[in-house]
Amino acid sequence: MFTTASTTPQKILQMFAAILLFAAVMGLILFIASRFTGKRDRAIAALYLLPTVLMLSVGLLYPGLRTIYQSFLDASLKSFVGFDNYTTILTDPEQLTVLRNTAFWVLLTPFVATGVGLVYAILVDKARMESFAKALIFLPMSISYVAAGVIWKFMYEFRPDQQNIQQIGLINQIIVWLGGKPQQLLIDSPLNTFLLIAVMIWIQAGFAMTVLSAAIKAIPDDIVEAARLDGVSPWGMFRFVTLPAIRPSVVVVLTTIAIGTLKVFDIVQTMTGGRFETSVIANEFYSQTFRSDNRGLGAALAVVLFVLVIPIVVYNIRQLRRSEA
Amino acid sequence: MPEALYDIGSGMFVQRGSSRSRIALAGALSAGLVFGLSACADGGDSETSTPGTSLAAIDCSPYKAFGDIKGKEVTIYTGIVTPEDTPHKESYKPFEQCTGAVIKYEGDKAFETQVLIRAEAGNPPDLAFVPQPGLLQRLVATGKALPAPAEVAANVDKDFGADWKAYGTVDGKFYAAPLGANVKSLVWYSPKEFADNGYTEPTTLAELKALTDKMVAAGKKPWCAGINSGEATGWPMTDWMEDFMLRLSGPETYDKWVKHEIPFNGPEATAALDAVGAYLKNDAYVNGGLGDVKSIASTTFQDAGLPILEGTCSLHRQASFYAANFTKGTKVAKDGDVYAFYLPGQDATTKPVLGGGEFVVAFTDRPEVKAFQTYLSSSVWANAKAKVSSGWVSANKGLDIANLKNPIDELSAKILQDPKAQFRFDGSDMMPAAVGSNAFWKQSTAWITGQDTKTTLDKIESAWPK
Numbered sequence: 044m045f046t047t048a049s050t051t052p053q054k055i056l057q058m059f060a061a062i063l064l065f066a067a068v069m070g071l072i073l074f075i076a077s078r079f080t081g082k083r084d085r086a087i088a089a090l091y092l093l094p095t096v097l098m099l100s101v102g103l104l105y106p107g108l109r110t111i112y113q114s115f116l117d118a119s120l121k122s123f124v125g126f127d128n129y130t131t132i133l134t135d136p137e138q139l140t141v142l143r144n145t146a147f148w149v150l151l152t153p154f155v156a157t158g159v160g161l162v163y164a165i166l167v168d169k170a171r172m173e174s175f176a177k178a179l180i181f182l183p184m185s186i187s188y189v190a191a192g193v194i195w196k197f198m199y200e201f202r203p204d205q206q207n208i209q210q211i212g213l214i215n216q217i218i219v220w221l222g223g224k225p226q227q228l229l230i231d232s233p234l235n236t237f238l239l240i241a242v243m244i245w246i247q248a249g250f251a252m253t254v255l256s257a258a259i260k261a262i263p264d265d266i267v268e269a270a271r272l273d274g275v276s277p278w279g280m281f282r283f284v285t286l287p288a289i290r291p292s293v294v295v296v297l298t299t300i301a302i303g304t305l306k307v308f309d310i311v312q313t314m315t316g317g318r319f320e321t322s323v324i325a326n327e328f329y330s331q332t333f334r335s336d337n338r339g340l341g342a343a344l345a346v347v348l349f350v351l352v353i354p355i356v357v358y359n360i361r362q363l364r365r366s367e368a
Numbered sequence: 369m370p371e372a373l374y375d376i377g378s379g380m381f382v383q384r385g386s387s388r389s390r391i392a393l394a395g396a397l398s399a400g401l402v403f404g405l406s407a408c409a410d411g412g413d414s415e416t417s418t419p420g421t422s423l424a425a426i427d428c429s430p431y432k433a434f435g436d437i438k439g440k441e442v443t444i445y446t447g448i449v450t451p452e453d454t455p456h457k458e459s460y461k462p463f464e465q466c467t468g469a470v471i472k473y474e475g476d477k478a479f480e481t482q483v484l485i486r487a488e489a490g491n492p493p494d495l496a497f498v499p500q501p502g503l504l505q506r507l508v509a510t511g512k513a514l515p516a517p518a519e520v521a522a523n524v525d526k527d528f529g530a531d532w533k534a535y536g537t538v539d540g541k542f543y544a545a546p547l548g549a550n551v552k553s554l555v556w557y558s559p560k561e562f563a564d565n566g567y568t569e570p571t572t573l574a575e576l577k578a579l580t581d582k583m584v585a586a587g588k589k590p591w592c593a594g595i596n597s598g599e600a601t602g603w604p605m606t607d608w609m610e611d612f613m614l615r616l617s618g619p620e621t622y623d624k625w626v627k628h629e630i631p632f633n634g635p636e637a638t639a640a641l642d643a644v645g646a647y648l649k650n651d652a653y654v655n656g657g658l659g660d661v662k663s664i665a666s667t668t669f670q671d672a673g674l675p676i677l678e679g680t681c682s683l684h685r686q687a688s689f690y691a692a693n694f695t696k697g698t699k700v701a702k703d704g705d706v707y708a709f710y711l712p713g714q715d716a717t718t719k720p721v722l723g724g725g726e727f728v729v730a731f732t733d734r735p736e737v738k739a740f741q742t743y744l745s746s747s748v749w750a751n752a753k754a755k756v757s758s759g760w761v762s763a764n765k766g767l768d769i770a771n772l773k774n775p776i777d778e779l780s781a782k783i784l785q786d787p788k789a790q791f792r793f794d795g796s797d798m799m800p801a802a803v804g805s806n807a808f809w810k811q812s813t814a815w816i817t818g819q820d821t822k823t824t825l826d827k828i829e830s831a832w833p834k
Contacts, residue, residue: 118802201666202659203658203660203663205657208657227663227666230665312599315601316597316600318601318602318810319813330806331806334599334801334805334806335802335805335806335807336801336802336805337801337802337806
């Protein structure tokens, strides 16, 4: 039953079994920990760390190391091919397109989304109906990437320029209203990649706005008052008061969106399936591993993704520490 | 290429088969959403009994030979999900009644990847329904699949052609008996338009060309096509090319091409793709009701044939399972709104047929499993299945066409059973995954959006695993 749950009741039962198991393990740890009360803090700390370490090594460390190992193997993971898979990623024209697209995504999304979120947060700050205005831009955040992809696929939908045929996509209808011809928005490269990026920005701007708005509100009033008394211009206020005060938040938002963007998969998969030169690393990793049966190359792509994410994560954590200190 | 069979009667459709067919569906928005919801509602092996014809009892003697298997369980794992699973379960009842064995059915849309994982992890089902010979080979390579029992082999020798047996054979050993089948060499048209204009079903490729030109002269854009299918975008184009490869160079050359005994980018393949281009890259011929040549890439395969109903398109090449895509209330019959004719061969004497199907492979050899495998490979089962389903055929020669319910199934069965028919399995389902479910699709898509034939074929050739 626990290996092949296929009906809903079975799955729910399975879920409860997992929760019970978790509770049992935690209970056991708490019980053992209670035996050591007050005597050896380190032992207790170690006990509490044990499940995390155990799960991280089973769920992250081991698969991670295995993926790195597999990235040096051939398509069927049978023989060693050295750096061939990495060479493919860096030389094959199709893989280069993937890298180029990923670069577009990572360079554009965080900055544009944060910029839009920041401007919006400042504009609506202390305005009338602030919470309503914020809700408007925050709503997309609550939609899954797949749903967002589906929605925007309709927005970009193309119908031919023929008699009796109506556009059903909003963007193309606007183009037609303005006197233009309907465009194959999702097919023409590299335009299509930017249109996909727009979807990500649409989602992430809400996140940026929320965090930055909270940071702006946390700026002590006396600083703002003092600046006002000194007769600072609105731009000066932004440049010399607001921005320095919320800098740690801006960095966290930028890096968080950057990490999310590097891993973007759902939007591309839903909207183009990576066709028409829109694939990104995470999507290419999936299609090479599971569809193309080229597991070595898939593993190498996963490693590349991992390597690209690391510096951002490190920077993110350092900034977090600094802002806490 | 999806080995999808559809429930035409209800207008619902569910795909079975290759992973692309599922992706195909997910990619198609409007249909995909509706389908997703309905499919989520029932994910698996509910034991609900369904209204339908209750089947007559069968002769149990072939299964008695396996001993007393009363109360024993056989597990099946397959990509065939609701609502198509219902007729399957229904068709097992005569076997369950006479032997007392219990069949546990598990349908999973992620079948193609999961079955490999389960086999490799040592947790395979008793039986799996495999929709691609290429996947069968990968399953055999795990070392967990078992050769078919002698009783199954005997049934297959009796009721199936040697070609079908060959698709279930890996390295000279027979593993998997054919289950269902579908026909891809079909061209959909409007019988009314044909009658009104005096068009007749072409019987040679030259006649097909002449018919097309006649339609163009009448101011029409005769053909409509669409290859968009999310991640699987491009597969309908590979079917087009395979059909023409089969027609222009013959089945033997086609086999060599599929097995890569001749290069993918040789003169035969070039001729085939150029022949497709003469239709699909010709602005005078496409894309009826859908736009220009490029719109073939953006139109979903589900939508591509619908302009026939609106009268803006006259011809659409797509498999038998396309029947379910027509809007509810559309009569699919020779005297109805839409019907199909066999995509003709070079001349009227040759009848190459492109198609697909699924195969039953076993991972255990307990008596009850062998007994059920034997039942599934028999013409008794094929006829029982035909009686309870709609939108289903088999290549089983013992299948009585009178048992089939709808006209397109009858047409498919007739094409499959035609003694002149030279059936060939969908080539991309047999090629290595790097080609068959990646480069071939991707490059076909690039080809229709402007890439030339040579570059396209060269790129696919270079993607072939060394």
